[in-house]
Amino acid sequence: MSTMSYALRDSTTMVRRRIKHMRRYPSLTIQLVGLPVVFLLLFVYVFGGTLGDGLGAGSGGRSEYVAYVTPGIILMAVAMVAMGTAVSVAMDMMEGVVARFKTMAIARVSVLTGHVVAAMLQTFFAVAVVLAVAFAIGFRSDANVVEWFAAAGVLAMLAFALTWLTVAMGLVAKTIDSASNMPQPLVFLPLLGSGFVPTDSMPAGLRWFADYQPFTPVIETLRGLLLGTGIGANGFGAVAWSAGIALVGYLWARKLYNRQD
Amino acid sequence: MTANITQPAIAVRGLRKKYGEKVVLDGIDLSVAQGKIFSLLGPNGAGKTTVVRILSTLIRADGGDMRVAGHDPVREPNAVRAAIGVTGQFSAVDKLLTGEENLLLMADLHHLDRREGRRRAAELLERFDLVEAGGKAASTYSGGMQRRLDLAMTLVGSPQVIFLDEPTTGLDPRSRRDLWQIIRELVAGGVTIFLTTQYLDEADHLADRIALLDQGQLVAEGTPEELKRQIPGGHVNLRFTDPAELDLAARTLGVAGRDDEALVLQVPHDGGVHSLRALLARLDDASIEVEELTVHTPDLDDVFLTLTEKKKEAVR
Ligand SMILES: Nc1ncnc2c1ncn2[C@@H]1O[C@H](COP(=O)(O)OP(=O)(O)O)[C@@H](O)[C@H]1O
Numbered sequence: 342m343s344t345m346s347y348a349l350r351d352s353t354t355m356v357r358r359r360i361k362h363m364r365r366y367p368s369l370t371i372q373l374v375g376l377p378v379v380f381l382l383l384f385v386y387v388f389g390g391t392l393g394d395g396l397g398a399g400s401g402g403r404s405e406y407v408a409y410v411t412p413g414i415i416l417m418a419v420a421m422v423a424m425g426t427a428v429s430v431a432m433d434m435m436e437g438v439v440a441r442f443k444t445m446a447i448a449r450v451s452v453l454t455g456h457v458v459a460a461m462l463q464t465f466f467a468v469a470v471v472l473a474v475a476f477a478i479g480f481r482s483d484a485n486v487v488e489w490f491a492a493a494g495v496l497a498m499l500a501f502a503l504t505w506l507t508v509a510m511g512l513v514a515k516t517i518d519s520a521s522n523m524p525q526p527l528v529f530l531p532l533l534g535s536g537f538v539p540t541d542s543m544p545a546g547l548r549w550f551a552d553y554q555p556f557t558p559v560i561e562t563l564r565g566l567l568l569g570t571g572i573g574a575n576g577f578g579a580v581a582w583s584a585g586i587a588l589v590g591y592l593w594a595r596k597l598y599n600r601q602d
Numbered sequence: 603m604t605a606n607i608t609q610p611a612i613a614v615r616g617l618r619k620k621y622g623e624k625v626v627l628d629g630i631d632l633s634v635a636q637g638k639i640f641s642l643l644g645p646n647g648a649g650k651t652t653v654v655r656i657l658s659t660l661i662r663a664d665g666g667d668m669r670v671a672g673h674d675p676v677r678e679p680n681a682v683r684a685a686i687g688v689t690g691q692f693s694a695v696d697k698l699l700t701g702e703e704n705l706l707l708m709a710d711l712h713h714l715d716r717r718e719g720r721r722r723a724a725e726l727l728e729r730f731d732l733v734e735a736g737g738k739a740a741s742t743y744s745g746g747m748q749r750r751l752d753l754a755m756t757l758v759g760s761p762q763v764i765f766l767d768e769p770t771t772g773l774d775p776r777s778r779r780d781l782w783q784i785i786r787e788l789v790a791g792g793v794t795i796f797l798t799t800q801y802l803d804e805a806d807h808l809a810d811r812i813a814l815l816d817q818g819q820l821v822a823e824g825t826p827e828e829l830k831r832q833i834p835g836g837h838v839n840l841r842f843t844d845p846a847e848l849d850l851a852a853r854t855l856g857v858a859g860r861d862d863e864a865l866v867l868q869v870p871h872d873g874g875v876h877s878l879r880a881l882l883a884r885l886d887d888a889s890i891e892v893e894e895l896t897v898h899t900p901d902l903d904d905v906f907l908t909l910t911e912k913k914k915e916a917v918r
Pocket residue numbers: 602621626644645646647648649650651652653
């Protein structure tokens with residue numbers, strides 16, 4: 342077998358290892374999925390009536406708001422899983438087994454790719470749960486199969502990027518607490534973007550941040566694909582941000598993992 | 603003899619490592635012959651784990667020449683990794699997986715095919731007395747069981763050179779004996795073992811050669827017997843029933859080491875049978891009644907204390 346296929350095989354082994362962890366200890370996954378679901382229900386049922394009217398489009402009210410907020414909640418789920426990944430990586434690094442991996446003749450980065458790929462699968466699970474709840478409370482999409490696949494692709498890119506970043510955070514963290522605190526802002530980025538209310542309703546400074554932060558183009562692209570609103574330059578923005586974050590996250594993680602001191 | 607047999611499994615020259623200002627390894631030379639047990643002995647903080655971590659490619663040294671299984675850990679880390687197995691000081695099992703899953707994980711990472719992997723895992727569970735526990739999460743294992751699983755995982759890839767960093771620290775005496783037995787079997791199978799320990803009796807029992815590490819320097823190296831011979835300290839204790847006998851014996855033998863309260867006389871002695879017989883003959887000739895006689899040969903504790911003390915005095 343070639344080096345390349347060994348690398349693939351080792352990574353697959355490490356993904357299977359992580360999936361076994363997740364299935365055996367599902368409580369972390371449940372927590373990660375739980376928060377976005379609670380936010381969805383909270384925003385739709387408590388604030389949804391008023392916020393929906395404020396959107397100033399369509400019929401207004403709660404049913405309008407479910408459609409508006411669902412892409413934001415989906416990104417919150419993506420960010421939650423990324424946060425969980427930082428914790429899992431930090432816990433893994435404190436176990437001696439990673440030191441064992443480092444003394445073995447295996448594809449070196451496979452430990453990290455195992456975390457990233459497993460986290461992406463976990464992300465799709467979390468997004469599926471959020472969507473199921475959203476559909477149950479009235480979310481409807483007019484997307485065709487191609488648009489659904491495109492939406493999945495956009496989410497996969499973002500999940501890939503964010504998990505590489507949080508893998509690095511998990512590696513740099515000295516404690517489990519700091520590993521869970523560092524990525525915390527990611528979870529709240531959808532709130533400080535176009536996830537919950539349109540950015541033009543925000544005060545100037547905040548609006549500037551909301552318009553230019555990475556989650557907003559991704560949310561707008563998702564909205565465009567699922568609800569048929571305009572995408573415009575947001576599609577490019579979503580891809581560019583994901584690629585940039587992925588590159589920074591990957592290089593940072595690899596550097597941290599390979600240090601020998 | 604072929605070159606391959608004479609080539610040492612591990613060769614180290616001038617190994618140095620600093621953490622910040624602190625010198626942890628200050629120029630270490632070692633050579634470990636193939637198929638032998640080599641023990642690096644030293645107190646806590648001596649630098650044992652640092653040596654293991656450098657030789658097993660986990661960290662970089664600041665200087666020195668090294669060969670492990672014929673390869674340079676710095677320039678050919680993967681060749682070294684392919685030849686070694688490491689059981690570190692701290693448990694290196696995946697605690698979220700079962701014992702069996704841990705072994706199968708190792709089999710997959712060594713690219714064994716599925717059937718071969720299962721066979722190897724089953725064989726190791728059997729050999730390490732983990733068949734019953736094989737299906738339970740490793741987090742539920744006792745210290746001794748985790749150690750055994752750890753070592754079993756190290757063996758999945760059939761390494762030529764095995765590093766064991768304080769393998770028995772924290773184990774109960776029985777688990778310790780069991781592990782010693784396993785280590786002896788491994789060497790009988792031809793592998794080389796680099797063992798670190800804080801326990802003199804462990805090194806004494808297991809090792810073909812011992813190096814004594816103290817504060818980053820080797821203070822002695824040799825077979826257990828050679829080390830014991832390096833220091834005086836062998837003596838015979840003679841106990842008497844009354845002080846007059848003690849006095850007489852002290853005068854006859856001309857020695858000063860006496861304890862008047864316990865009625866014990868300490869006579870320097872090299873441990874040989876001849877000199878013991880000669881000593882008894884002198885006592886007999888003088889008609890001295892000896893209540894009890896005990897022979898004390900220097901053990902590694904004496905060696906260790908003597909050598910580390912000497913070094914401290916030299917520093918002062
Ligand atoms: N990562 C590190 N950073 C700073 N000092 C270290 C580090 N690792 C080990 N040391 C120091 O190096 C010395 C030797 O440590 P170690 O090799 O673990 O000793 P041993 O295994 O013999 O107990 C100790 O004084 C320890 O504090």
